[in-house]
Amino acid sequence: MRNLSAKWSGDRIELAAMFAFLAAVILFFSIAAPNFLSLGIFRSMAFQLPELGLLTLAMFIPIIAGGLNLAVTFSANICGLAAAFVVQSALMNHGIVAIPAALLISIFTGLVIGMLIGAMVAYVGAHPILVTLGAMILLRGIGETVTRGGDISGMPDVFEVIGHGSLFGIPVPMIIFLAAVGLCFYIMQFTKLGFSIHMVGSNPKAALFSGINVNRVLVWVYGLSGALSGLAGFLMLTRFNSVRVGHGESYLLITILACFLAGANPFGGFGRVLPLAVGLISLQVIASGMNLMGASQHLATVAWGAFLIVVMAVRAPFQTKS
Amino acid sequence: MKAFTKINIGIAAALLASAPVLAAAETTIGVVVKQGGSPWFNAMEMGIDQEAEALGVNAFMVGPTSNDPALQVRAIEDLIARGVDVIGVVPNDAQVLEPVLERARAAGIKVITHESPDTVNNDYNFELVSTEDLGIAHGELFANATECKGSYAVYVGGLTVPAQNAWADAAVDYLTEHCPDMKQVSERFGVAESVDDSRNTTLDLIRAHPDLSGILAFGSQGPIGAARAVQERGLSGDVAVVGLFSAGQGRRLVHEGAITGGFVWSPLEAGKVFVQLGQMLVEGKEITDGEDLPLLGQIKLEGNNIYANKPLALTEESVDGLAELGL
Incomplete structure (x- = not known):
């Protein structure tokens, strides 16, 4: 019981620290960038954050389980393609129905792709990096073959x-x-599955001997990750009114950056959803703030890297203590 | 739901529209390019800066870190939020940008695109040289170099690359009309993105067709490979090599006479045009067909597309300067 309360307060400190970093970043840009504190900027950030955010959540769950899912961006593309294909061939004139249909198709496709990846990781026993790297290249190949490198575009107006x-x-x-x-917060924090995911990530052997069906948990981990990728694919479809293999490709490494920024342990087992969300907002504030100052986009990448290193350095002493 | 959206976009537009008035009267122009850091877009940035200084406006370039179209959407969203007067774009994927450009225009921002004739949500798209004019310019140069004698071959980067094949079509049409005696030795070859393939094909063609008088190559590596083959055979000057290539890569071959010449368009000029057109739009000027604009010269207006005829010649005199720019 004492342990539990100590852990909770640890989470609180982590979250408070992430909020402090966010506040620091916002403060910096309010001083440095003209008109930063305006409704327009915050709306702009609120439009930009979600696609990267969803992909980061999709990356986050496998990382908690001690793995990695390098296939998130291309899974999202494939899900978007599947939804766009069905909408264009059957639902162009059915108005609002196309939206839930596209949403369900995207998420379902993602779930299936993810569970297949999960089954490979669980039952073949290959390292998640290898399996998901293979899946990433496979999915890109499939997508490029089907579309011949082109795009499917022109969704019904309701998508906008x-x-x-x-x-x-x-x-x-x-x-x-x-x-x-x-939803992720609820699953990870309050359900048996979420608890099992943390346990599997922390120590798979111990989890197995304590009666957790590790293989089944792994299938769900990647299934969830795939479903979130599918949601990201759906969102990209609605935002771009078009889908092509390669959209959002550049987000892949940034999702991993964001996970570690939020305190996810690279070796699995530890990390919380809320600090992740706050960390993502910090990254977005940096990117938009730099844009507002008219700085080079490459400089924004430098700032992201520097931010990660600073956060890591500040966090390090606390981590060794626990 | 839709009504809500409309109202909200309206409110946002009103807020954004009021922002620049409060800030300053100076025109602000943001140009989002395909990817920052490449010589082509560095030259464009130079053009933007030069023209901005000349006109006394605040113009700048935003170069995403990769050619992922999603990054262009983000950059444009930030420009909308910043409340610029004009957004310029060289799209990576025209379709992806339509919704966000629509939002930019709803916020009262002028939108100018470049190299994207199919974009719908813009005020104007401009091309420094139309597909047809670029093809014809090459055809003319080729006809002069070969004196309309002998047979010739056409290289493209790939048989499915739309722009290159359209250039080739225009050039071949020109030659068919003006040099009725010239013959194409065969269908076009899809080798012009590879130095090796272009070189080998040219060596084969020289062997097979003694009357070969020239190669027309539309693809970045085509003229380089063809010129090497011509040089190896000691035929520099006898077999003309015409096409577009990068000045830095081809300058030595041009000086040695193996490459006859070619045409491109200048990213530096394109950068200037972004700023000049942007300033014109902000001042509320309309652009009409046949008008003579300071940078573009006499233009053709087709729908929203402004076509200038400003091909940039790659000649013995111009390659060194262009190579200095890293092009």
């Missing part, structure tokens, strides 16, 4: 309501992202 619309002033993509964060 999701990708570029707002509800009560909050961009719809942001609402989707927050819902996904809430």
Whole structure:
């Protein structure tokens, strides 16, 4: 019981630290960048964050389980392609129905892809990096073959309501992202599956001997990751009104960066969803703030790297203590 | 739901529109290019900076770190939030940008695209040289170099590359009309993105067709490979090599007479045009067909597309300067 309360307060410190970093970054840009504290900037960030955010959540769960899913971006593309294909061939004139249909197809396709990857990791026993690297190249190949490197574009107009619309002033993509964060938070923190994922990541042998069906957990880990990628694919489809293999390719390494920034342990087992969300917002603030200052985009990458290193350095003494 | 969206976009537009008024009267122009850090777009940035200084406006280039179209969307979203007056784009993927450009225009921002004739949500797209004019320029040069004698071959980078094949079509049409005696030795070859393939094909063609008088190559490596083959055979000057290539890579071959010449368009000029057109739009000027613009010369206006005829000649005199720019 004492352990539990100590762990909880550790989480609180982590979250508070991430908020402190976020506040520091916002403070910096409010001083350095003209007009930073404006509604327009925050709306712009709220539109940009979700696609990267969803992909990061998709990366986060396997990392907690001691793995990695390098296939997230291309899974998202394939899911978007599947949804776009069905919508274009059957649902062009069915108005609003196309949206839930595309959403379900994307998530389901992602779930299937993810569970197949999970089964490979669990039952073949190959390292997740190898399996997901293979899956990444396979998915890209499939997508490029099917589309011949071109794109599927021209969705019904209702898609723009999701990708570029707002509800009560909050961009719809942001609402989707927050819902996904809430769901992940609930699963990881309050369900048996979430607990098992942490245990498997922390020590798979011990988890096995304590009666957790490790293989089944791994299938679900990558299934969840795939479903989140599918959601990201759906969101990209609504935002770009088009899908092509390679959209969002550049996000892959940034998702891993964001996970470690938020305190996920590279060796698995530790990391929480809420610091992740706050960390992502910090990264977005840096990117948009640099853009606002008219700095080179390459400099923004430098700032991201520097930010990660600073956060790691500040965190290091606390981690060795526990 | 849609009504909500409309209202919200309206509110956002009103907020954004009021922002620049409060800030300053100076025109702000942001140009998002395909990818930062390449010689081509460094030259474009130079053009943007030069023209910005000349006109006294605030213009800058945003170069994403990779050619992922998603990054261009993010950059444009930040420009909308910043409340610039004009957004310029060289799209990686025209389709992906349509929704965000629509939002930019709804916010009262002028949108100018370059090398993207199919974009719908823009005020104008400009091309420094139309596909047809670039093909014809090559055809003319080729006809002069070969004096309309002998047979010739056409290289493209790939048989499915739209721009290169359209250039080749225009050039071949020109030659068919003006040099009725010239013959193409065979269908076009898809070798022009590889130095080796272009060189080998040219060696084979020289062997097989003694009357070969020239090679027309539309693909970055085509003229280089063809010129090497011609040089190896000691035929520099006898077999003309015409096409577009990078100045830095081809300058030595041009000086040695193995490459006859070619045409490209100048990213530096394109950068200047972004700024000049942007300033014109902000001042509320309309652009009309046949108008004579300071940088573009006499233009053709087709729909939203402004076509200038400003091919940039790659000649013995110009290659060194262009190579200095890293092009």
